[in-house]
Amino acid sequence: MHERFLELIEEKKLALLKEELKEMRAADVAEAFDELDKKNSIILFRLLGKDEAAEIFSHLSTQQRMHIVDVMHENQLNEIIDELYFDDMIDFLEEMPANFVKKVLTSATEEERKLINQFLKYPENSAGSLMTIEYVDLKKEMTVKEALEHIKKTGPDKETIYTCYVLNEKRKLEGLVSLRKLVLFDDNLLISEVMNEDFIATKTLDDQEEIASIFKKYDLLTLPVVDKEDRLVGIITIDDIMDVIDQETTEDFQKMAAMEPSEEEYLHSRIFSLARRRIPWLFILMITAMFTEGIIGRFEDILTAVAVLAASIPMLMDTAGNAGSQSSTLIIRGMALGEIELEDYLKVFWREFRVSLVVGVSLGTINFFRMLFISQVGVAVAITVSITLVLTIIMAKVVGGTLPIAAKKMKLDPAIMAGPMITTIVDALALIVYFSIAIAIIGL
């Protein structure tokens, strides 16, 4: 799509481009922006109508927004900001430099200014930072018919009208009514008769990950956010929750691969920023792996005496690491989805022990015959390596299965107890077992 844009820009057919842009979906145009350089994306953005510009703007990456902010006139920008939904505007202001935010605040009314300041203060991953204020409020004395008329009047600017919020004069949330009910039920019923008083609400400081679980569990489209006095302060809509789910999953992937999490897209990150997020854990794991140096050093005699033992070290370590990663990954994911809880500790231990027995004995047996007949080492060495393999797999799976739960128990993120960390821990154990068995079986 961006090729077509570039073509039209180069051929100076801007009027035609403007027409084509009108026909397109905002999400598609925004995607094309990602492929354009600064100059062309500004040309393109200037061709957009006010409404389109605002909608596309809310889909753009931070970098692209910066380009546009850099060159647009203040009043053009204010026009776009006015068109944005409140939650999109707050997201945008959060990523802008302080003096830009100041300018926006200056041109806002007193009431808007208070509201913007309040929203900018909510911590990043909280309900407060996700919510919007564009909801429909009803009173419980209204009839269904009056409510529908009220929606007709106030609805056009709201982010959603599918759930309406029944507030008392102090803005305390008394109930929810879905538009479904309003349309299906009798016109003369009172809102107090049709509203759902047994609703779920969240608080401004609740964590977005928990909120996403609530959406999934109860199949919600929106969720009200209330303050300490149960007054409605905003609503969260499912489109923002979809983004939260992707973002939280990406964070888990990054942590599990021993990186500092980041919301930046890979292709739009700076090289040093990518490197900076990878070095700390690599460094910690490197230092930890050095304990294995000490272990090998302690058993140097047997390694010099039976040099063939060294050859199996990588295979033992890799298999242990892989076996442990399998277990830790399943448990971390199970905890993220709420399928595995802290109190399942013993269940997981017992399951992993039995699974590892099956896996360990299978692989150990195969390895024994492989070493004997294909690698043609002595029986003593084949037995040493194979028994180590079985024991290592058992250790790896039990450690891999239980450490993530232990981490959570200690209020740490279970995701750090994934492959890399488990591998490093299990490697050291594997080597100790290996050399101890070697000494016992082969002797010195």
Next chain:
Amino acid sequence: MHERFLELIEEKKLALLKEELKEMRAADVAEAFDELDKKNSIILFRLLGKDEAAEIFSHLSTQQRMHIVDVMHENQLNEIIDELYFDDMIDFLEEMPANFVKKVLTSATEEERKLINQFLKYPENSAGSLMTIEYVDLKKEMTVKEALEHIKKTGPDKETIYTCYVLNEKRKLEGLVSLRKLVLFDDNLLISEVMNEDFIATKTLDDQEEIASIFKKYDLLTLPVVDKEDRLVGIITIDDIMDVIDQETTEDFQKMAAMEPSEEEYLHSRIFSLARRRIPWLFILMITAMFTEGIIGRFEDILTAVAVLAASIPMLMDTAGNAGSQSSTLIIRGMALGEIELEDYLKVFWREFRVSLVVGVSLGTINFFRMLFISQVGVAVAITVSITLVLTIIMAKVVGGTLPIAAKKMKLDPAIMAGPMITTIVDALALIVYFSIAIAIIGL
């Protein structure tokens, strides 16, 4: 919650339990079922009203459903099946044994039977297997007012009424109208004037992962599914898409940790089924890791001559594996989210090369001084290990970053080119580099 249920069951306070169940949300009751044994879950299920029973049933795990099916009378079951939304019923029938499905089909009308058979044939992860037939259809000749009356009449049984589907006499999909528009727009407008003809639709055989991306990109709540003649056959709703996203992510996690993916919950899987999904990849990786045996065997002389070299092998291998996993994880996730495409191959290569240079030189330098001053090995060994570390990190990151893209190019799932596979490949490379540098620097 299940403790409360057990308490009431034990004290035989079933009437009270029945009352309490009525007040509770279906998703909460379903969650409690997971903690009950077969006997108690059946007692509890029998206490539910018909509507509640159906709603809770659609939330239960396969295992729990089996328990209930085992003991319920045929006509009780049929009642529940009748109450289920069509997509939930198909999901349920898909997991039941063939003779059970046959019984259900016998008691269905001819028309229902045809429809059920058609839906059971859609492949597992296709649009067809996700969709429901409970949608509202409108005609374009209707006015907004007539449409709202039509919705009032037919809406109560529909899974959603927030998007309505405009069909011609051949059931070809001509446009979509949101309930938002119907409520906000003038009563006398024609549907043909308010409907959106530029809608997105999917085909019955489209893959669920692509469909999830469409929902996310365009912030949809529902998506129509059409056949080859553009006739509407069903709709997909966002609650099912939320499940798809979780399921696809879990599959990625499992594949990336070298397991065969499965939809079974960890705590509800059989031990042998867990083991069976872990052994194949562990076996393949174990066999691949054995190449390292050959490599070490070839360089046994230098290892015997400079025994201290063996001590650093685990640290080098672990760091290489971790560095490679970081890169492959970022790229696999980026591809899953559509942020990285096949044509970004060279960009990724060049980025990983630069990042790895920064990371490698940082860690290599630290390691050099650490070995010299803390481990107190000779300068030649410290240089050998540190240069290997730098080169290995560079190789690991370039291999880890590009192999997932290469896998996708070859129509394989990029997720198999994650930590375990990358580690195994990079280990062999690391050892070759290590011994080659050792020979060059220390000599023999």
